[in-house]
Amino acid sequence: MSLIIRLPDEEIKALAAKAQARRISAEQYARRVLEHDLGAATPPRRRHISEVIRDNMRRVPMEILAVAKAPKLIFEMLRPLPTITVLSSVGDTVRRQLGKLRQ
Secondary structure (H helix, E strand, O other), rough: OOOOOOHHHHHHHHHHHHHHHHOOHHHHHHHHHHHHHOOOOOOOOOOHHHHHHHHHOOOHHHHHHHHHHHHHHHHHHOOOOHHHHHHHHHHHHHHHHHHHHOO
């Protein structure tokens, strides 16, 4: 079924702003609002957990996602450094042991 709804410009802007805040189209938002209202009379549809997680993650601001990823990026940048330190200390130990053998 198709449905055409005529709204004043003011309500169109409000609908678009709410849809944008949820990172979905205005049509998707309007559909969800209608489904929510109509769903009060029908049992809720069970959604797969991946849909729930995806919807929840869409609401997380990009700034927070960037901050949440920052520690991982820093760790990945620093991870090679301890390896280099360990290898150089192992190399020093090997050199010392070889020096003792040569004496």
